[in-house]
Amino acid sequence: MNSDDLDTVAILHDPVRRAVYEYVVSQGRDVGRNEAAEAVGVQRTLAAFHLDKLVEAGLLEAGFRRLTDRRGPGSGRPAKVYHRARGEWQVSVPARDYRTLARVLAEAVDLLGGDEQAEQAARRAGRALAGVGEDLGGVLRRRGYEPYEEDGPDGHGLVRLRNCPFHVLAEEHPLLVCSMNLELCRGMLEGLGADAEAARLDPRRGECCVVFSKDNVD
């Protein structure tokens, strides 16, 4: 276990701080102090205190931005805004290192040309991940995907995923990992008794590459 990672993660122990963190992360954009305070239901100064603690720990990043379109005298200083930092922290007690092994295995799959079998295995694993009586949102949240809803270009509802649970591997082996992730998601749909084809690839920078069409999964 990396003790620095433990220190970082441990600062989320405070329930108000954790609520502030989760609110900022769930927005996927810059969030100001007033907005965070209102969302969590605490005073602005307390929200600001926790936001700055989260920046100090490296979990959030801060910047300055004008929150209104007004310019010139009287428009005020730019406001301090916050968004999720790019880094990731892992804590396991006792120490476990599945990531290194996953990277080695991904390379082995590439060398063996075993991507089709890897995708089939991911599909089977996905089916097993869907619990009895759960809905898609619940399964995705539990696996760390951070689902959110959005209107698609044709007006149909989409479920997008703010977080890629396999980020490091997806950067190193994008085609293998994103294809496996798509099959994992399709397997989840099958496990839930929904149409597997509701999941497809529509990647965006900084998010998970899979998107669900809502019509088929509700």
Added chain:
Amino acid sequence: MRAPKHSPELAGFVAALDPINRLAEAAPGFVWRLKGGDGPQGTVEHGYGDHLLINFSVWESRDTLWDFIYRSGHLAVLQRRREWFLRMAEPYTVMWWIPEGHVPTLAEGMERLGRLRTQGPTPEAFTFKDFHGAPGAPGTGDAEETEGVRGAGAPSM
């Protein structure tokens, strides 16, 4: 390719050519690509074997090219590659740096791919996995890539 370009087996791939080419040309960092004849569904004409399809383009940086390949609508097409292309045991894509303004030739690309195959990744011919930065000032050159060199065994390669 698993079948000739104008066969029913390749129809899905051919239909994706125009939208994906437009996506590439509109993508941040796109500089130039080698175009083929016969309109929007044209592919690069070459003498390297009938079952070989070639993508040949110039990009400003590694990251802009990576974002286009893996973080755009291109990924969904790439994910379906096995419907249209046979697996290649040898490397089939290569990148290298060129001076700004240089327009590379296909022969140059094939020579770099040959280098990658015989010598492995070097600063003169490399891949995303074993990337080499630009010579001199980093980020000033153009990354170039030949992608989609996926022949049926490609004996000529």
